[in-house]
Amino acid sequence: MTPTLLGRWQTRILLFSTVGVLITLPFGMGIIGPGGAVFFWVLLYLALFGLGWDIFYQYLQKLRWDSDWPGVLQLLAGIWEAVFVALLVKIFGLPGVPQDLSLEWFLLNYSFVWLGVYVASQTIMRILFPRWRFRGGQWL
Amino acid sequence: MNSSSMQIRLTWEDLTTGESREPTLNVPVGLGREFSQIPTEVNGRRVSRIALNSVEVSRFHALIDLEQNQVVVIDQNSSNGIFINGQRQTRSAIANGDTLQIGPYQITVTYAAITQQPPSPPSGNSQILFNPDTNLPDPRLNQPAPAPVIPTSGSFPPPSFADVQVEVQDLYATGLPVDEIDYATIGAGLGSFVWVDFLRIFGVKAEKIAALGIEEQPYARYKRLCLNSQIPLHERLRSNSDSCPDNIWGWPSYALREAWHDFFGGRLGEMLRKLWQVFAEPTFAETYTPRAGNVFNSIDREAARIGWNQIFRYARVRAIRKTTDGRYAIAYSRMGARNYAFIVARYVHLAIGYPAIQFLPDLQAYREKTDDFKSVVNAYEDHNHVYQHLESNGGTVLIRGRGIVASRIVQRIYEARQRNQNITLLHLMRSAKPQGNKYGSAQRRVENHYEFQPFNWPKAAWGGELRAILEKADPQQRQSLLADWGGTTTADRSDWRRIVAEGIRQGWYKIEFGEVERVERDPDGVVTYIKEKGFKGEMRLLANFIIDATGLDAKAKCSPLLDDLVSHYNLPLNHLGRMVVANNFELVEMRNRSGRMYAAGASLLGGPYAPVDSFLGLQYAALRSVDSLAVDRSPATHRLNPISSFSQWLKWALNHSP
Numbered sequence: 064m065t066p067t068l069l070g071r072w073q074t075r076i077l078l079f080s081t082v083g084v085l086i087t088l089p090f091g092m093g094i095i096g097p098g099g100a101v102f103f104w105v106l107l108y109l110a111l112f113g114l115g116w117d118i119f120y121q122y123l124q125k126l127r128w129d130s131d132w133p134g135v136l137q138l139l140a141g142i143w144e145a146v147f148v149a150l151l152v153k154i155f156g157l158p159g160v161p162q163d164l165s166l167e168w169f170l171l172n173y174s175f176v177w178l179g180v181y182v183a184s185q186t187i188m189r190i191l192f193p194r195w196r197f198r199g200g201q202w203l
Numbered sequence: 204m205n206s207s208s209m210q211i212r213l214t215w216e217d218l219t220t221g222e223s224r225e226p227t228l229n230v231p232v233g234l235g236r237e238f239s240q241i242p243t244e245v246n247g248r249r250v251s252r253i254a255l256n257s258v259e260v261s262r263f264h265a266l267i268d269l270e271q272n273q274v275v276v277i278d279q280n281s282s283n284g285i286f287i288n289g290q291r292q293t294r295s296a297i298a299n300g301d302t303l304q305i306g307p308y309q310i311t312v313t314y315a316a317i318t319q320q321p322p323s324p325p326s327g328n329s330q331i332l333f334n335p336d337t338n339l340p341d342p343r344l345n346q347p348a349p350a351p352v353i354p355t356s357g358s359f360p361p362p363s364f365a366d367v368q369v370e371v372q373d374l375y376a377t378g379l380p381v382d383e384i385d386y387a388t389i390g391a392g393l394g395s396f397v398w399v400d401f402l403r404i405f406g407v408k409a410e411k412i413a414a415l416g417i418e419e420q421p422y423a424r425y426k427r428l429c430l431n432s433q434i435p436l437h438e439r440l441r442s443n444s445d446s447c448p449d450n451i452w453g454w455p456s457y458a459l460r461e462a463w464h465d466f467f468g469g470r471l472g473e474m475l476r477k478l479w480q481v482f483a484e485p486t487f488a489e490t491y492t493p494r495a496g497n498v499f500n501s502i503d504r505e506a507a508r509i510g511w512n513q514i515f516r517y518a519r520v521r522a523i524r525k526t527t528d529g530r531y532a533i534a535y536s537r538m539g540a541r542n543y544a545f546i547v548a549r550y551v552h553l554a555i556g557y558p559a560i561q562f563l564p565d566l567q568a569y570r571e572k573t574d575d576f577k578s579v580v581n582a583y584e585d586h587n588h589v590y591q592h593l594e595s596n597g598g599t600v601l602i603r604g605r606g607i608v609a610s611r612i613v614q615r616i617y618e619a620r621q622r623n624q625n626i627t628l629l630h631l632m633r634s635a636k637p638q639g640n641k642y643g644s645a646q647r648r649v650e651n652h653y654e655f656q657p658f659n660w661p662k663a664a665w666g667g668e669l670r671a672i673l674e675k676a677d678p679q680q681r682q683s684l685l686a687d688w689g690g691t692t693t694a695d696r697s698d699w700r701r702i703v704a705e706g707i708r709q710g711w712y713k714i715e716f717g718e719v720e721r722v723e724r725d726p727d728g729v730v731t732y733i734k735e736k737g738f739k740g741e742m743r744l745l746a747n748f749i750i751d752a753t754g755l756d757a758k759a760k761c762s763p764l765l766d767d768l769v770s771h772y773n774l775p776l777n778h779l780g781r782m783v784v785a786n787n788f789e790l791v792e793m794r795n796r797s798g799r800m801y802a803a804g805a806s807l808l809g810g811p812y813a814p815v816d817s818f819l820g821l822q823y824a825a826l827r828s829v830d831s832l833a834v835d836r837s838p839a840t841h842r843l844n845p846i847s848s849f850s851q852w853l854k855w856a857l858n859h860s861p
Binding site for chain 2: 066125127129130131136
C-alpha cells in the first residue's frame with residue numbers, strides 16, 4: 064500500500080462504517096459476548112483517533128524511501144491504536160465507554176475488526192473501486 | 204597550463220534514462236540547479252554553465268576554476284555540499300579522473316586539454332534497433348529507417364500524406380483496402396493489450412477494435428528480451444505481485460495465485476512464505492516478484508477471454524495522419540511485398556514500446572571497426588554463446604552497467620561457475636556509489652556500489668504520494684523529481700547480495716571504476732582501456748567477452764513512425780526527447796474534432812507519470828485514457844462504477860467474455 068493522507072482517511076471512514084460496523088453488530092447485539100452499545104462507541108473512538116494517527120503515519124511514511132506502508136506496519140499501527148484507546152478508557156474513561164470495559168471482549172472485537180478491515184482493503188476495495196489503488200486509497 | 208585554453212570534460216549519467224552526458228567545457232565551470240542563478244562571468248572570464256536538476260543541488264552549487272595552475276572546485280555555500288572521491292570538501296584541488304558528487308550526480312572530471320581524445324568514438328549514445336520484419340534486436344541496422352519524406356505517386360504512403368489532413372475518399376481512390384473502425388492501437392504489445400483489455404471491460408466489442416503490430420502474442424518482444432537478458436520462464440521478473448497485465452483490479456495478485464497453487468499442491472510452508480512476503484515487503488521480507496512464465500500464461504488466458512485474436516492484425520504501421528472528418532488515417536503494410544492498406548479510426552492509441560536498445564558508444568565503435576559481434580554483446584541481444592563458451596572453456600567476462608540486468612547476468616555467470624570454476628567476472632562501473640539518492644528525509648540503500656530499490660521507481664510513484672506530486676509538478680520540477688527518484692538500481696535479493704559478497708571474497712568477481720578510453724581487439728580477447736586517476740596511465744582490462752547491460756532506449760527519434768508524426772505535426776518533445784502527453788495520456792496536439800489520440804509506454808518517460816513502462820504503469824495509463832474516453836461518451840464505453848466493476852470482475856474470475 065502506498066496511501067496518501069486523504070486516501071487513508073477516506074478508506075478508514077468507509078471501511079470502519081461498513082466492515083467495522085458489520086463485524087461489531089454481533090458483539091453489540093450480545094450474540095458474541097455481553098452485548099451493549101459500548102462496542103459501537105469503542106469503534107467510533109478507534110475511527111476518530113485513527114484519523115489523527117493517520118497524520119502521524121503519513122509523516123513516518125515520508126521517512127521511507129518507497130513512501131509505502133506495508134501490511135506489517137498496518138498491523139503495528141493497529142496494535143498501537145488499540146493500546147491507546149484501551150489506556151484512555153482505563154485511565155480516564157470515555158463518554159459512552161465505562162472504565163470497567165471488559166478488555167477480553169474489546170480485544171476480540173477489535174481483532175476481528177482490524178482483520179476484516181485489512182482483508183477488505185486488500186480485496187473488495189480493489190474490485191469495487193478500480194481507481195482506488197492508483198489514488199493512494201481515495202475512493203471518492 | 205594556460206588558463207585561457209584549459210578545458211575539462213565532465214561525465215555523468217542522466218539519472219532518468221541512464222544515458223551518458225559528457226560535455227567538454229572551458230574553465231571556469233559553474234554548476235547548479237538553476238541556470239539563471241549561475242554567474243555568467245567570474246573575474247572577467249566567461250563561465251560555462253551546467254544545470255543539474257535535483258532538489259539536492261543548490262541553485263548555484265559549485266564553481267570549478269583554475270588557481271595557481273590547478274583545477275579546483277569551490278563550494279558556493281550549497282546546502283548539501285560537494286563530495287570529492289567520497290570526502291566532503293568545501294574547496295579542493297581536483298586531479299584528472301576525480302569524481303565529484305553533487306546531490307545525486309556522480310561527475311567524473313577529465314582534463315580534456317591534456318588527455319588525447321580518442322579518435323573515433325562518437326559522442327552521445329548509440330543504439331541497436333529492432334528489425335521491423337523480425338522484431339529481433341538487429342545490430343547491423345545502424346540507423347532508423349528514414350521516415351517517409353514527400354511521397355510520390357505510386358509510393359506508399361500516398362502523396363496525400365504530405366498534407367496536414369487527408370481526405371478519406373483519397374484513401375479509397377488509391378484502390379488499396381481501407382477499413383473503418385472505432386478504436387485502433389498501434390504496437391500490439393503489452394501497452395496495446397492492456398488498453399484493449401480496459402476497452403473491452405468498459406463495454407467495447409472486439410470487432411470495434413484493431414491492434415496493429417507484427418507479433419500476435421502481446422508479450423512476444425518482452426519475453427524475448429527477458430530470455431536474452433537471462434530471465435528464463437521459471438525466473439522471477441522485477442514486478443509487483445499486484446501488477447497483473449491480465450487483471451485490471453490486481454486481485455487476486457500473482458502471490459495469492461501462487462499461494463493458492465502451493466496450498467493445493469500441499470506446499471504449506473511455501474504458501475505461508477509468499478503470504479508473509481506480500482504482507483511484510485519490502486522492509487521485513489524480500490519483495491515478492493512473479494515468475495515470468497506465470498505472467499505470460501495469465502496473459503494468454505486474458506487474451507483468449509477478450510478475443511485478442513480477433514483484434515490483432517499483422518501490420519507494420521508507416522504513418523498516421525489526421526483526416527478531414529475528425530479521425531485518423533493509418534497507413535500500414537501487411538505480410539508480403541507491396542501489400543499495403545489503410546485503417547481509419549476515431550480513437551488511436553500509440554504503444555510502440557522501446558524502439559531501440561541503448562549501446563555504449565565505445566562498444567559500438569569496436570563493433571564497427573572489427574565486425575566482431577560475438578565477443579562484445581548487449582545483454583538484450585541473444586548472447587547464449589557467451590555462457591556456452593564459458594561453461595566449456597572458462598574465461599573472463601566484463602560487465603558494463605549496474606542495474607537489474609547486470610545483476611541477473613552476475614547470477615547467470617555464478618550459475619556457469621558451478622559448471623566451470625575457471626570463470627572470472629569484471630564489473631566495470633563508471634564511478635563508485637558510496638551513498639544512495641536522497642529525497643526529502645528518505646535515502647536509498649547502497650551495498651557494494653549497488654543501489655537497492657524493489658522496482659525501477661520508488662513504490663509510491665505508481666499510485667501513492669509520489670504519483671500525485673509528479674502529476675502536479677511543472678515540467679521543470681518534473682525533471683528534478685525524476686532525477687532524485689531515478690538512477691540505476693537493482694533489487695535487494697538475498698541471493699544476489701550473497702553472490703556478490705561471495706564473489707568478491709573468493710576473488711572471481713571484481714568491481715572496477717573508470718572511464719573507458721577505447722576498446723580494442725587483442726590476440727587473447729578484448730581489451731578495455733580505462734583512464735586512471737591523476738595521469739598514472741592507462742589501465743588495461745582483458746576479457747573474453749564484454750556484456751553491455753546499460754538499458755533500453757525510447758527517444759521519439761529512434762522510431763521512424765514517431766519521428767514522422769512529431770515532425771509532420773510539429774509535436775512538442777520533453778527534456779528527454781520523449782512525447783508530451785496530458786495527465787490522461789492524451790496527445791493533445793493530435794486532437795482532431797471528436798477524434799482523440801492517446802499514448803502509453805516508454806516513449807512517455809519524463810512526463811506526468813514516472814513508471815510508464817511497467818505493467819502497472821501501462822494499466823494506469825490505460826485506465827486514465829479509457830476513463831477520459833468514457834467521459835467523452837465515445838462509442839460503447841461505460842465508465843466502471845462499483846457495480847459494473849464487480850460484475851466485470853466476476854466475469855474475469857469465471858473466464859467469461861467481458
